[in-house]
Amino acid sequence: MIDYIILGQGICGSWMGYYLLKEGKTIMVIDNEAPFTASRIASGVINPVTGRRVVKTWMIDEIMNYAAEAYKEFQEAHHTRIISETNILSFHATQQMKDAHDTRLPNQLDFLHIPENESQWEAYFNYRFGITEVSPAWLVDMPSFVVHARETFVKNNCYLKTDFKWEDCTVTNDYVEYKGIKASKIICCDGAAGAEDNPYFTLLPYAKNKGEVLILSIPDLPRNHIYKQNITITPWKEDLFWVGSSYEWNFSDDKPSATFRIKTELQLQQWLKLRYSVREHISALRPANLERRPFAGIHPHHPTVAILNGMGTKGCSLSPFFANQLTQHLVHGTPITPEADVNRFTKVLARG
Ligand SMILES: Cc1cc2nc3c(=O)[nH]c(=O)nc-3n(C[C@H](O)[C@H](O)[C@H](O)COP(=O)(O)OP(=O)(O)OC[C@H]3O[C@@H](n4cnc5c(N)ncnc54)[C@H](O)[C@@H]3O)c2cc1C
Structure with a gap:
């Protein structure tokens, strides 16, 4: 069993993979390599x-x-x-x-x-x-960052190009399994696609x-x-x-x-x-949202499902900071900035 499946390798999935590998964790990054995603066409400006x-x-x-x-x-x-x-x-x-x-x-x-x-x-x-x-x-x-991150995942045998389907994924309170890949958690970094396709997080206030x-x-x-x-x-x-x-x-x-x-x-x-x-x-x-704040953390009702998404217009600056924060949370139990913590939607996500 590996530690984490990371769904999506835009800027969020890339930073999650980077920090989890740095912590010595085992991962599998899954991406369908769609040609036109936010991370692949963004200008990459960090404007204060x-x-x-x-x-x-x-x-x-x-x-x-x-x-x-x-x-x-x-x-x-x-x-x-x-x-x-x-x-x-x-x-x-x-x-x-x-x-x-x-x-x-x-x-x-x-x-x-x-x-x-x-x-x-x-x-x-x-x-x-x-x-x-x-x-x-x-x-x-940003496009170059995503390509270099992927090359590292490929080199480490922790990258899979495929169109992930939730119906092929088993999620229990102890593990997640996708086509023979068993992990202790899945981290959803599926960007705008997640707003519609992700059964665990569609109730978040995406816009x-x-x-x-x-x-x-x-x-x-x-x-x-x-x-x-x-x-x-x-x-x-x-x-x-x-x-x-x-x-x-x-x-x-x-x-x-x-x-x-x-x-x-x-x-x-x-x-x-x-x-x-x-x-x-x-x-x-x-992947914008009504509050203009990221979604980071473990699903309040599904302990094996986590998220890093909702970066809106600021993914370039926000994603390294919150990917590191989520990594530290997963590995060492440190807290996530309350305004970005997905637990602020505990009630909303209970309806799912
Ligand atoms: C025109 C434009 C300009 C921008 N300019 C800036 C800027 O200057 N500065 C800034 O900070 N931000 C900018 N942004 C915003 C920034 O691009 C986003 O905040 C950021 O890229 C979001 O990254 P992400 O990883 O969450 O999502 P994404 O980039 O969408 O990545 C999600 C990944 O998951 C994959 N995926 C999704 N579903 C599946 C599935 N079922 N199976 C397999 N793979 C899947 C997708 O193919 C994709 O590779 C811009 C965005 C746009 C559109």
């Missing part, structure tokens, strides 16, 4: 401020430092480049947005700055209301959110910044840029839409002065 009101992201002081160190440790162990420090140039689309940043400047000086030589960006962008620089911020190569992205070539744009107005332009692999994204609450499918492409290109043409070409148009669902 958020929203139109420009407030600090939840727990950011603790979480950003933790995440930066975790990705650095991972990249050293895998002899690759996963994370880089960067800044976000926030171009204000209206006077109102400029005012929102200006009001915050004296209070959040650790993250908000007036950029040096602001007018240098006039060669690249149209803007009338100034720029605020957000720094430090981090950029994580799936669709994100669409254009991948562009913009040969003359400097690659050492993230540019943000209503859309974000972020350096992406192979000298390309990631441009997006949408936050769609109402959608009929998870596929790229003509509406997004037209709207985004219109915004680009008004903002960007440089020539560009569209290379790809991709989309995926974010």
